[in-house]
Amino acid sequence: MSAEMRNGATLIRRETWEKVTGEAVFAADFELPQHLEGKVLRSPYPHARIVRIDTVKARQLRGVHAVITADDIPNVRFGNGVADQPVLARGRVLFAGEKVAAVAAVDEDTALEALSLITVEYEELPVLADPLAAMREGAQVLHPERRNYRHNRVLEKIPGLEMMNIGDHARYGIGDVEEGMAEANIILEHTFRTQTVHQGYLEPHFTLVQTGRDKGVRVWTNNKAPFQLRGELAKVLGLPVTDIEVNYGFIGGDFGGKGAVMDEPVCYYLSKASGRPVQMVMTAREELLAANPRHATVITLKSGLKHDGRLLARQATVVFESGAYAGANSHPLVGGLRRALGAYRIPHTLIDGYAVYTNSVPAGHCRAPGDPQVFFAVESHTDLLAEAVGLDPYEFRRLNVLRPGELSPSGLKWAGINALETLDLAVERSEWGRTKNRGEKEEKGQKGQKGQETTVPPAISSDHREIEYISGKNKLPEANWKTSLGTYQYGIGMALTERATGLGGSAAVVAIHTDGSATVISGATDPGTGSQTILRHIAAQELGLPLAKISFRGGNTGMAPYDNGSGSSRVTHVTGQAVRLAAQDALNQVRELACAQFGCTQGELSYDHGLFKSPQGNSGTMAQIMAGSGRSKNIILGRGGYAAEKGESTCFSAQVAEVLVDTDTGQVRVLRVTAVNDIGQALNPAAVQAQVEGAVVQGMGFALNEELPRVNGRPQVQSLADYKMATAPDAPSVNSYLLEGSPGPGPFGSKAIGEQGIAATAPAIANAIYHAAGVRIFDLPITAEKVKKALDEKRTRKVGRERGEEKGQAGEKGQAGEKAGDRHEI
Amino acid sequence: MTGMRFKLLEPSTIDEALDFLAAADVPILAGGTDLLLKIKRGLIWPEAILSLHRIPSLYCLSYEEGTGLSIGALVTHVRVAQSPIVKEKFPALAQACALVGSPQIRNLGTVVGNLANASPAADSASALLALGAQVIVRNSSGVRQMSLPDFFLGPGKTSIRHGEIIEAITVPEPLAGTASVYLKLGRRQALEISICAAALSARRVQGHWQDVKLALGAVAPTPLLLPETASYLEGKEWTSEMLEQAGRSAAALSRPLDDQRASAEYRREMAEVLVKRCGLALIESAAGRNAHE
């Protein structure tokens, strides 16, 4: 590894200039002559039978080249995991926003006018709006034909499930959970709910499809997994993959939302029907209504503990609301399911995961699919358990946290478990470590907390290195800051999470040019993360060349080698390793040339600081060697292929959040988040820090404000004005620490950061709110209104208590507090 | 873009503008931050739009001692929010304008447009109500003037008739010792339409508060002036309990709705909180002023 990397130098992204000046090419910048604008008519009803569609008037409108409904196209379904999505609704619509008809016209106005001329007669059907209701036996089945869908794993596993709305089910664990519960002194159960949220990318989905005379299909899109898209289109359209070429440019934000097949099939059929290229751009309203947001969940956690706080058993029931279709996911049960047990040592565990169809927008992948949901539940639950056994939340976590060599609660064996160090560093670097008397707060009324000393954590071991980055003012008002206007309670909370480095397969080519510069050719897309820079950097490191000498090419599936997409925190790891191997291969070929020129053997040849040297005293740079070899010899193409199927380590993440709760209004202000990430090795620290900051702000939005609410299946938010993503003034100060030293599977021992920084934020905030104001919110988002209501209820209870009306405390093996007890049977 | 094809009329005097309006009922364009949205959303399909931008007199933001403030129809939020004289003499208005949307919106959006759009949540509206502002309207027969409570009729409805243009808003010179404040509550710190807002203006005379004016935003079909609550506070030396009582009175007079942003119940509770806090803020500012003198 070079000094440049060891020093953690900031790598300047080559595309920054292009992006700032507007030169960078995004999908919507592609244009084809004679293209038509496509628009779709969407269902206003969450569940309805389509009685009749009349398109006659639309077809007659001047400038309209094609109008299609399900009757005009083959009966195909698509999807990444389960192919359950129709191109256009056939007979029934399953969510408000589903495509019912499509038009292609000379311009957008004409296309919209054509839509307004289409009449659809619907017969409304009862709406399955709640996943728990939808999974009950006897509920109306939304996908009765599921048996015929492609890739349906479930049906083989659990017979009879096709008669229900459970799209997938999984059950696993370790030990014997019943035995564990029987040995427990205390058993607590809590149910949490999380909401549907949008990924929040700025650039809307764009698709342009050209169907040629020669049967070939050319697609321009901002899909971040173009090779997967190509594969799925080939299956849906019944074409060989070589007949489909997917082109892409930079992607204007993804956060998981750009990996699903979106408008490509409908554009294809419009293009077929019109004989012209057809392009479609989703509006912001369509993005909120019908893209592929984060799954809403209902999560029940039940844990058994010893009096001293040791965890013995945990049972998790996780219901992911798939919505109308699960096709946007590579697997209907998203990866977060496995993490519903937390990062603790628990000998007896059991997870039950369900993916449930309802009449709502189909859910998809969103930054760390499943993790923010399950960790909000697990880490809120953890604080509740700590309180029940009279331990400080930090002490309780230290007691139970997974240590090196231990089996994860879902049965995985990881190398280099770094959880304790991650947690300790978060405490040490945050206010938590400085405020000894964290428990000293009136109104807490809990044993064991008052004035308790927090153990000062041990120093970080010497083989670990940390990188500090502080953004924002990092200034805090004093605890329980009082102004004349109101009372603001200060609170601090923590959370510990874990997510592995992503897996998958990738191939790469590294070409060395005659001037000694090099090009990385890869099929990995760059959704704004700087992946091109990191891939160039990895090649530069292997080739011993400066970053500026390395260029990047990709752009279409016809030319670039296979890559399975920029998702699940895998590009630096998987594509990076492929690039590294390709660079090694290329370098080796140049070494051969040098040996031939110098008349020495590979063993004798040295290469250092860009200079090849032989023992005989010959030397030459990469450029000289390339130039000195004849035309037929100096064609250097290094090849690399890499596949990772099983993860052997994970990345831990701990956050401490500090909040102020305005106890009159219930408003929460997040002041500061201290985030520690177990990064292995930061290849480009500035880019890593950017991922951490973005994740914290996105995690805060998920915690406090963002929501796509529905009333009986009808979407209530259809404009970005009502979708409350955090703005710059809402952002907290983010103090980020990267913990290096526990190597991961990526190049140079790197781990991952794209998704790892998000899941701890919501529970850390929820726990801080509890610390500040004594109210525990079990369902996200934690709006001011919910906090206010909980505060009012608490005050009423307190008055009741003071009057001596309080009933007996919840006993051992009993239920937790009144709200927490909302138990449900499945 | 759909519906975005229209004729742009650009008169260079108010009389010329009035002539256009007499000829056809076309919408008036100031900053366009409300109007263009309506067109984009397909709520209106105008064939022509009357832009005021070439009328120089409408850019005027002026203050005359003893008379007060005049805000021309093209004066943007940012100009009002940053004006030293507004900050000093009409702090509630400066605070309200500074809280509108985002920098981009404040650079384009006008105070007059904010009032004319007649949203119950319009930030400048409740501040201007509490400051006793008047609307100056021009039509073919001359000028008419009305107070704000007469101007707002309902959500999106004002007493402006076809063929009329708002020329300016005037705010009377505050009497000596007057202080004012505007507080806004929303789900985030910027780009936020109020869940509830309150503006309070009053002057302190020998320890007592006089000429009290209180207004609430986002809790009724129009921005709401509350003379009943104000008269309860009139002539008294305010205590915390009194302000709480005023809050309850204001909350009882409000008529909020449930919507996506908040429930009616929460809005009513917040009206109570904000009224009390406005009172406390005035007490604090008076204390600050005394300490200063």
Ligand SMILES: Cc1cc2nc3c(=O)[nH]c(=O)nc-3n(C[C@H](O)[C@H](O)[C@H](O)COP(=O)(O)OP(=O)(O)OC[C@H]3O[C@@H](n4cnc5c(N)ncnc54)[C@H](O)[C@@H]3O)c2cc1C
């Ligand atoms: C993203 C965003 C955020 C926003 N945030 C806020 C906020 O936080 N608080 C808030 O209060 N508002 C907010 N708004 C609304 C809007 O910006 C304000 O109401 C603004 O003051 C409107 O002024 P304008 O000059 O843009 O009005 P325009 O859109 O030009 O006009 C608004 C209306 O007034 C009429 N009109 C304008 N001038 C005259 C005149 N001289 N005579 C008669 N009629 C006239 C127009 O015909 C139109 O009906 C926001 C808007 C957007 C798009």
